[in-house]
Amino acid sequence: ATTHVHHTIFPFDPELRRMSTVDRVGDEFRIQAKGAPEEILSLCSRIVGVDASEHDLTSSERSEVASAVHDWAREGLRLIAVAERLSIIGEEEQLSRLDIERDMTLLGIVAMIDPPRPEVAAAVEKCHTAGIRIIVVTGDHGLTARGIAESVGIGRGGLQVVTGSELEEMSEKDLDELLYTDNEIIFARSSPEEKLRITDALRAGGYVVAMTGDGVNDAPALRRSDIGVAMGRSGTDVAREAATMVLTDDNFATIVDAVEAGRRVYDNVRKFIVYIFAHATPEVVPFLVYALSGGQIPLPLTVMQILAIDLGTETLPALALGREREEPGLMDRAPRKASQNVVDKMMLVRSWGVLGGASAAAVMVLFMAALLSGGWTFGADVSSGALEHTWKLATTMSFLGIVSCQIGTAVASRTEHASLWKIRLFSNRLLLWGIAFEIVFAAVVVTLPSAQRVFGTVSPTWYQVLWLLPLPVLVWGCDEFWRWTRRR
Structure with a gap:
């Protein structure tokens, strides 16, 4: 796709795992992007130093940033990388998104903590005693997802992390062998399309699937599962319409309470x-x-x-x-x-x-x-x-x-x-x-x-x-x- 770059927003793309904006500032265009650190880092060729000056991004600095991302993610922190680029571009010039999002300057990594609610650990334990297996499908970094999952007790029988790229390369047979066990799994950096694929594989294996989601792209997986669970506060109208159950408090523990009430x-x-x-x-x-x-x-x-x-x-x-x-x-x-x-x-x-x-x-x-x-x-x-x-x-x-x-x-x-x-x-x-x-x-x-x-x-x-x-x-x-x- 091509666009005029007077004032443009490239929305978040689940596959690219980033978003960017293009704004005119005088005779220049400022391209700003944020998203998954590994995605943004791959677009950067420069970095802002400690003295606020820019210089070329060296291989050692690239490794240092990747190491910091790895360490913070392992602590369960959610990470967003921020980058920008200034460019002089003719107003009528047609550019694609990939042409714009390149040769950027890394401004920094934002590390946030989004702790699970205190009642989630007890809810996870109740799921385990009730014979319910939890599979995490998230767009977060694998180490972040692992840290949060382990903090609430997810990981019965072993916890395996599968990235979105690894999942894309898996055949249906390999995916079935991965899913048809008692182990709990984290699918990290996953897209909504992969969520649907996981749902279909589990149902084909005779499992009863409850799938949660809040976005428009989650609707197919919510509809295809045995029971779709949408977020009432943060969820989109499309997700709520596609779901069977809507959580008015967006709380995982409420799902377990609903299971108990159903029993x-x-x-x-x-x-x-x-x-x-x-x-x-x-x-x-x-x-x-x-x-x-x-x-x-x-x-x-x-x-x-x-x-x-x-x-x-x-x-x-x-x-x-x-x-x-x-x-x-x-x-x-x-x-x-x-x-x-x-x-x-x-x-x-x-x-x-x-x-x-x-x-x-x-x-x-x-x-x-x-x-x-x-x-x-x-x-x-x-x-x-x-x-x-x-x-x-x-x-x-x-x-x-x-x-x-x-x-x-x-x-x-x-x-x-x-x-x-x-x-x-x-x-x-x-x-x-x-x-x-x-x-x-x-x-x-x-x-x-x-x-x-x-x-x-x-x-x-x-x-x-x-x-x-x-x-x-x-x-x-x-x-x-x-x-x-x-x-x-």
Whole structure:
């Protein structure tokens, strides 16, 4: 590209890693440039000495400047070189950028410290325990990036620095071999195009990629990654539109907080499903017993009682599980596989087998105990007479038994891995209110005359109510033992 040099700005170029301006000062044009020290130094043929006089840049001085850049960068300082050139140029003369940015005089190196926020080190440690690998893609000097990365704990399994020129020379196979390890890597002096290449390589290898960026040129990588994270304060509108998540505080630690919140939500969805699924077994088993006995054993539950459970007593505790706090060790687990379903085999074994099985057994024991204590014998007709009341009382005990088991299931569902003692029994107040509601609701169903007519229930005796008290502990205890064996 060519341009008139009346007043020109050559913007920062990620590939050239520099910017420059051209201004007319009297009969001269002043060309001023700033950028990466190694790029600016390569354009310079002169240097300003300690006495402010200019002289030719010798090879020893060039090596001395390079050594200073190396030492400062190793300390984690961000470096910018500044240079200029005065020239007499005809106003109509057409010059390219490369023609203008040459034979410059090095004015100096600016060393700045841009320390990471104090919370970043803890966030990096949390990433490592959560099985998240951090790859740094930056335009900074490799030594600067290494110094900052090591100061916050990045470098698990070894820290390798790859420069932009080295990355350009790498084949796709070589890049894959570099990325498909557990080592954390720094790609220094990299361009946005290389950011996109790294993203594509990681996704092709089956990795789940979260990419951060703030510039217009970062948009393709943000869009191509599994989740693009844009900076809300310093980021461009294009980057924010391309991203899935925007950090309003531009803080890396917020990404880790978002990961933790996402895991908590995912866990709570699973807890909700476990709680709902667990009651399928004690609702289905009584019908199977009735069907397999050919009707010789009367129906342990009525349709209206099942509706009272599914639409009444079950609702609020299930919703309260969605507000459960994260359980201990949430960020100490490896990430789940992208192909893993929300509902998996072990989840069904726990809900239908452990929680549901314990509940179904307890409910059938209650039902049969109420029948037998009322004088029922196998095959006796319960559609009329004195046995009708006995059968209604038995179905009432089945209904109350499921409600009682629901309490144990709700408490057990609060944690998927850790013991209940670690999350404390009364830490979820919404769940306590939900349990209180289902107890009151169940009491209304079995004691209010109008509700008794609708749901086919009768009032149990006080000692029959005592039969219900051990059931929550029984169901929770079975699940606690199950989780204990899983932890072992």
